[in-house]
Amino acid sequence: MQNFNELLQELNVSSSQKGCHSGKTWYGSGETIRSFSPVDGSELGTVSSATVEDYENAIAKAEHAFLSFRKIPAPKRGEMVRQLGNKLREKKQALGQLVSWEMGKSLQEGLGEVQEMIDICDFAVGLSRQLHGFTMTSERPLHRLYEQYHPLGIVGVISAFNFPVAVWSWNVALAWVCGNVCIWKPSEKTPFCSIACQQIVSEVLRENKYPEGISTVLSGGADVGKWLAEDHRVALVSATGSTRMGKDVAQRVGARLGKSLLELGGNNAIIITPNADLDTAMRAAIFGAVGTCGQRCTSTRRLIVHEDIFDSFTQNLKKAYGQLRIGNPLDENNHLGPLIDEDAVNTYVNALNQVEEQGGEWLVPGGRMSKDTLGSDCYVKPAVALIDHNAPIVHQETFAPILYVMKYKGGVEKAIDIQNEVKQGLSSSIMSLNIQETETFLAHWGSDCGIANVNIGTSGAEIGGAFGGEKDTGGGRESGSDAWKAYMRRQTNTINYSKDLPLAQGIIFDL
Numbered sequence: 001m002q003n004f005n006e007l008l009q010e011l012n013v014s015s016s017q018k019g020c021h022s023g024k025t026w027y028g029s030g031e032t033i034r035s036f037s038p039v040d041g042s043e044l045g046t047v048s049s050a051t052v053e054d055y056e057n058a059i060a061k062a063e064h065a066f067l068s069f070r071k072i073p074a075p076k077r078g079e080m081v082r083q084l085g086n087k088l089r090e091k092k093q094a095l096g097q098l099v100s101w102e103m104g105k106s107l108q109e110g111l112g113e114v115q116e117m118i119d120i121c122d123f124a125v126g127l128s129r130q131l132h133g134f135t136m137t138s139e140r141p142l143h144r145l146y147e148q149y150h151p152l153g154i155v156g157v158i159s160a161f162n163f164p165v166a167v168w169s170w171n172v173a174l175a176w177v178c179g180n181v182c183i184w185k186p187s188e189k190t191p192f193c194s195i196a197c198q199q200i201v202s203e204v205l206r207e208n209k210y211p212e213g214i215s216t217v218l219s220g221g222a223d224v225g226k227w228l229a230e231d232h233r234v235a236l237v238s239a240t241g242s243t244r245m246g247k248d249v250a251q252r253v254g255a256r257l258g259k260s261l262l263e264l265g266g267n268n269a270i271i272i273t274p275n276a277d278l279d280t281a282m283r284a285a286i287f288g289a290v291g292t293c294g295q296r297c298t299s300t301r302r303l304i305v306h307e308d309i310f311d312s313f314t315q316n317l318k319k320a321y322g323q324l325r326i327g328n329p330l331d332e333n334n335h336l337g338p339l340i341d342e343d344a345v346n347t348y349v350n351a352l353n354q355v356e357e358q359g360g361e362w363l364v365p366g367g368r369m370s371k372d373t374l375g376s377d378c379y380v381k382p383a384v385a386l387i388d389h390n391a392p393i394v395h396q397e398t399f400a401p402i403l404y405v406m407k408y409k410g411g412v413e414k415a416i417d418i419q420n421e422v423k424q425g426l427s428s429s430i431m432s433l434n435i436q437e438t439e440t441f442l443a444h445w446g447s448d449c450g451i452a453n454v455n456i457g458t459s460g461a462e463i464g465g466a467f468g469g470e471k472d473t474g475g476g477r478e479s480g481s482d483a484w485k486a487y488m489r490r491q492t493n494t495i496n497y498s499k500d501l502p503l504a505q506g507i508i509f510d511l
Contacts, residue, residue, distance in 0.1 A: 002094070002097060004037070004042075004044055004098075004101050007094050007097055007098050007101065008045075008098075008192070008196075010091075010094045011091065011094055011095065011098065011196040011199060011200075012196075012199045013192060013195050013196050013199060014045070015044065015045030015046070016045060016046050017045065017046070017047045017048070017191075017192070017195055018047075018048050019033065019047040019048050019049050019050065019191060019195065019217070019218070019219025019220070020048075020049075020050045020054050020058065020216075020217065020218050020219060021195075021198050021202070021216065021217050022057070022058050022061040022062070022212045022213050022215075022216040023061070023065075023202060023205055023206075023210075023211070023212025023213060023214065023215065023216070024212045027054060027057070028047075028048035028049060028050055028051075028054055028219060029048065029051050029053070029054065030048060030049035030050050030051040030054065030220060031048075031049050031220075031221075032046050032047070032048055032049070033046065033047045033048070033049055033188050033191050033219060033220075033221075034046050035047065035102060035189075035190070035191055035192055036341070037101050037102060037104070037376075038103075038104035038337070038338035038339060038340055038341060038376055038378035039100070039101060039104055039328055039329060039330065039337065039338060039375075039376060040328075040375040040376050041371070041375060041376040041377065041378070044101070044102060044192060045192065047191040047192070047195065047219050048219070049188070049218075049219045049220035049221065049224070050218040050219060050220045050224055052227070054218065055218060055224065055227050058183055058213075058216045058218055059154070059183070059231065059233055059234075060213075061211075061212055061213030061216065062154045062181045062182075062183055062213040062214075062216055063153075063154065063213070063233065064211065064213055065181045065210075065211045065212065065213030065214045066151075066153055066154065066180070066181045066213075068211060069179060069180075069181055069210070069211070069214055070150075070151045070179040070180075072179070074128045074129070074131050074177055074178070074179065075128050075129050077128055077176055077177050077179065078124060078125045078126075078127070078128025078129065078177050079125075079128075080176065080204055080205075080208055080210070081121050081124045081125055081128070081173050081176055081177055082121065082122075082125045083204045083207070083208070084121055084173075084200070084201055084204050085117075085118050085121030085122055085125070087200050087201075087203060087204060088114060088117050088118050088121065088200065089118055091114075091196075091200055092111060092114045092115070092118070093111070095110075095114050095165065095193075095196055095197075095200075096110035096111035096112075096113065096114045097110060097330065098110075098192060098193055098196055099113055099114070099164060099165060099190075099193055100329050100330050100337070101330070102164065102190045102192050102193055103161060103162065103164050103189075103190050103193070103340065104293065104329055104337045104338040104339070104340060104378065105162075105292045105293070105295075105329055105337055106292075106329040106332070106334065106335070106336075106337055107329060107330050107331075107332055108332060109291065109292055109329075110329075113163060113164075113165055113166045114165065114166075116166040116169070116170075116463060117165060117166055117169035117173075119462075119463045120166075120169050120170050120173045120174075120463045120479060121169070121173050123173070123463055123464065123479075123480060124173035124174055124176070124177045125177075127174065127177055127484055128177040131149060131177070131178065131484070131488075132149075133146055133147040133148040133149060133490075134146065134147055138494065139504065140496070140502045140503075140504065141498060141502065142496065142497050142498030142500075143494060143495065143496050143497070143498070143502075144494070144495040144497070145492070145493070145494050145495075146492075146493055147490055147491060147492045147493065148490075148491055148493060149178075149485065149488035149489065149490055149491070150179070150488060150489050150491060151178050151179030151180045151487070151488060151489075152178075152180055152235035152236050152259070152487060152488060152489055153180060153181070153233075153234075153235040154180070154181055154182075154183060154233060154234045154235055154236075155171065155172075155175045155180045155181070155182045155183070155234070155235065155236045155237075155238065155487060156182075156183050156184075156185065156228035156229075156231075156234045156236065156237040156238065157171045157172065157175075157182055157183070157184045157185065157238050158185045158225045158228065158237065158238070158239040158240065158241065158245075158249065159184070159185075159186050159187060159194075159240050159241075160187050160240050160241040161187035161189040161190045161340050162292060162295045162296060162297070162340070162399075163240075163296075164186065164187060164190035164193035164194065165193050165194075165196075165197050167240050167263075167478070168184055168186065168194070168197060169197075170463070170467070170478045170479045171238045171478065171487075172184070172201075172215065174478075174479075174483065174484045174487050175487045176214070177484075178484055178487040178488050179488075180235075180236075180487055181213055181214045181215070181216075182214070182215055182216065183216040183217075183218060183228065183234070184198075184215075184216065184217045184218065185218050185219075185220065185224045185225050185228060186217065186219065188219065188220065188221050189340055189341065191219050194217050194219065195217065195219075197217075198215065198217040201215045202215070225239070225245075225249065226252065229248075229249045229252035229253050229258075229260075230252050230253075230255075230256065232256050232258065234258065235258065235259060235489075236258070236259040236260070236261060236486065236487060237249060237253050237258065237259070237260050237261070238260070238261040238262075238263075238476070238478070238486075239260065239261070239262055239263070239264075240263040240264075240297075241264065242264060242265055242397075243264045243265040243397075243423075243424070243472045243473075243474070245264075246262045246263075246264040246265075246474050249262070250262060250474075259486075260476075261476040261477075261478065261486050262473075262474025262475060262476040263297070263467070263468050263469075263473070263474060263476050263478055264297075264424075264469075264472060264473050264474040265297065265397040265424050265426070265472055265473060266296075266297040266298055266299070266301075266397060266424050266426030266427055266458075266469065266473060267301050267302065267395065267396070267397050267422045267423070267424040267426075268288070268298055268299065268300055268301055268302070268424075268426055268427040268428060268429075268449075268458035268459075269300070269301070269302035269303070269304055269418075269419040269422075269428055269429070269458070270284060270285055270288065270300055270302070270303055270304070270428075270429040270430070270431060270457060270458060271304045271408075271412065271415040271416070271419060271428075271429070271430040271431065271432075271441070272285075272303060272304065272305045272306065272309065272313065272431045272432075273306050273412055273415070273430070273431065273432040273434065273437050274306050274308045274309050275432045275433050275434035275437060276309075276431035276432050276433065276455075277431065277433060277455070278309070278313060278316075278431075280431065280455060281313075281431035282313075282316060282317065282320055284300075284429065284431065284455075284456060284457030284458075285300055285303055285317065285403070285457065286317075286320055286321070286324075287457060287459070287460075288300030288429075288457040288458050288459045289301075289382065289384075289401060289403040290324060290335060290336050290382045290401045291459055293336050293337055293338060293339055293380075293382075293400070293401050294382070294398075294399065294400045294401035294402065295339065295340065295344075295399050295400070296459050297426055297427075297473075298426060298427040298451070298458050298459035298460075298461065299399075299401075299458070299459060300403065300429075300457060300458045300459065301394075301397065301398075301402070301403065301404060302389075302394065302403075302404045302405075302406065302419070302422075303317075303403060303404070303405045303406070304389070304406055304408050304415045304418050304419060305405060305406070305407060305408070306407075306408055306409075306415070307407050307408065307409050310407045314363055314386065314405060317363065317364075317384065317405070318363050318364055318384070321364045321382060321384060322364075324336060324382060326369065326374075326379060326381070326382075327374060327379075328374075336379075336382060336401065337379075338374075338376055338378035338379045338380075339378045339379075339380060339399075339400060340378070341378060342377050342378065344378070344399060344400065345368065345377060345378055345380060347398060347399065347400065348366070348380050348398065348400035348401075348402065349367075349368065351393060351396075351398040351400065351402055352366050352367070352383060352402070354392070354393040355383075355385045355387060355391075355393055355402075355404075358387065358391040358392060358393055359387065359388065359391065360385040360386065360387035360391065360393075360404075361385065361386045361387070362383065362384070362385055362386075363384040363385065363386050363405065364381075364382065364383055364384035365381070365383060366380060366381045366382065366383025366401075366402065367380065367381050367383075368380055368381075369381060380400065380401065381401075382401035382402075382403070383401065383402045383403070384402075384403045384405060385402065385403070385404050385405065386405050386406075387404050387405070387406060388406065389406040389418045389421070391404075394406070394422075395421075395422050395423065397424060406418065412430070412432070412437040412440055412441065413440065415430075416440070416441060416446055416447065419447065419449075420447065420448045423471055423472040424469070424471060424472045424473050425448050425449045425450060425469045425470035425471035425472070425473050426449055426450060426451060426468070426469030426473040427449055427450070427451040427452075427453070427458040427459065427461070427469065428441075428447040428449040428451065428452050428453065428458060429452075429453040429454070429456060429457055429458045430447075430452075430453070430454055430455075431455055432454075432455070433455075438454045438455075441454070442454070448470060448471070449469055449470065449473075450466075450467075450468045450469035450470050450473065450477070451465075451467070451468075451469065461479075462480070463479045463480050464479075464480040464481070465479070465480045465481055466478070466479060466480055466481035466482065466483045467479040467480070467483070468483075
């Protein structure tokens with residue numbers, strides 16, 4: 001296992017790093033960002049952030065790059081993305097370890113995140129030969145009616161700390177094959193992950209002699225995100241993060257009638273019916289609740305368990321939680337690593353207090369873990385609370401390993417009602433071997449979430465499907481299926497190849 005400095009060296013990154021890059025040199029004269037590892041509390045290094053002047057420089061380069069990049073045939077742009085995927089294969093181990101060091105997720109999850117990047121590159125390569133429109137039948141003789149898609153221009157990507165590399169790749173792989181150029185504002189909590197990614201893609205751009213500005217990273221805080229959101233030169237802003245942040249971005253982008261793609265908060269539930277395979281349900285619930293220390297937008301926050309199996313299931317759940325190992329995420333024997341920082345720990349502790357104030361009963365009590373033992377203040381115990389579904393804390397998203405378990409009576413429709421009553425609508429799951437229950441869950445009067453799973457958990461989505469959710473989750477879709485259309489503008493075309501000028505709807509206009 002490499003130490004952090006060895007990882008930086010392999011990834012061509014300095015521990016004292018300029019944080020802005022458009023393809024040739026690193027720059028950035030703004031405030032200094034200090035990156036701390038939640039794994040052991042150590043300072044990993046410093047990164048300089050962008051100023052307004054740095055931002056304007058990046059926009060100018062991106063605008064210039066778009067003029068030529070949009071004219072490159074889509075399959076050739078796909079070839080660039082294919083080469084990126086190969087570079088990521090070469091750097092998978094190092095980049096996965098870097099994610100674990102800086103973000104704190106387990107090494108397996110860090111490596112899995114890089115694999116997601118590789119997978120979306122593969123998907124985008126195929127997509128580059130399938131950017132299609134439709135041909136429709138015209139009501140006018142000797143006319144052809146069809147639609148096609150064109151690149152938007154500059155795409156701004158605002159990503160969160162919990163997936164510091166994968167979410168960027170979901171956006172840029174599709175945006176690039178569609179002919180756009182991208183400016184990335186990564187989380188200031190994980191700056192070295194973004195710098196490493198920019199170094200990797202820059203190798204590809206240089207080798208293909210593409211202009212700088214196709215890929216840009218601008219390190220910084222909320223100001224950089226506001227610049228992107230308010231800038232009419234940025235055609236699309238794709239933002240991943242909290243609902244609060246997303247609403248702010250949507251208002252700023254909407255005020256200039258721009259486009260936004262929002263992937264926001266989740267408050268995801270698993271329904272467990274009496275007809276479930278309880279072993280499968282148990283594994284899905286635990287991984288969903290504690291994976292990434294509860295810091296996934298698709299983390300399982302709620303278990304809705306039928307009264308007939310409630311007591312036995314919760315007792316087995318308690319036993320299973322007793323087997324979880326907490327510690328250094330780079331040690332593959334551990335199931336849980338740390339939360340991202342002390343602010344996250346304070347939010348977690350506040351949620352524990354609210355559970356008690358609102359009548360919750362601890363099945364598995366939580367709490368802070370000793371810094372003396374683990375070397376960092378960011379480790380916490382995963383907690384499980386038995387609580388009423390109407391408790392206000394249950395309706396909030398707490399980015400931490402707290403699982404709320406509630407009981408339902410009657411048919412599956414009641415469980416679905418409980419699931420749907422929260423404001424978030426990202427991921428959902430039902431555990432049942434009864435086809436009537438599962439089909440009801442999947443019907444249009446069933447789950448109101450963007451993702452609805454049967455006999456798997458709420459997290460661990462594949463890149464082939466469109467990823468995103470409804471309500472306070474923002475309505476955006478990323479990754480697979482036809483999510484590529486968000487990165488393009490649609491154009492309807494009518495071609496008259498007759499010698500007449502017939503008008504639509506039979507209108508006659510004679511001179």
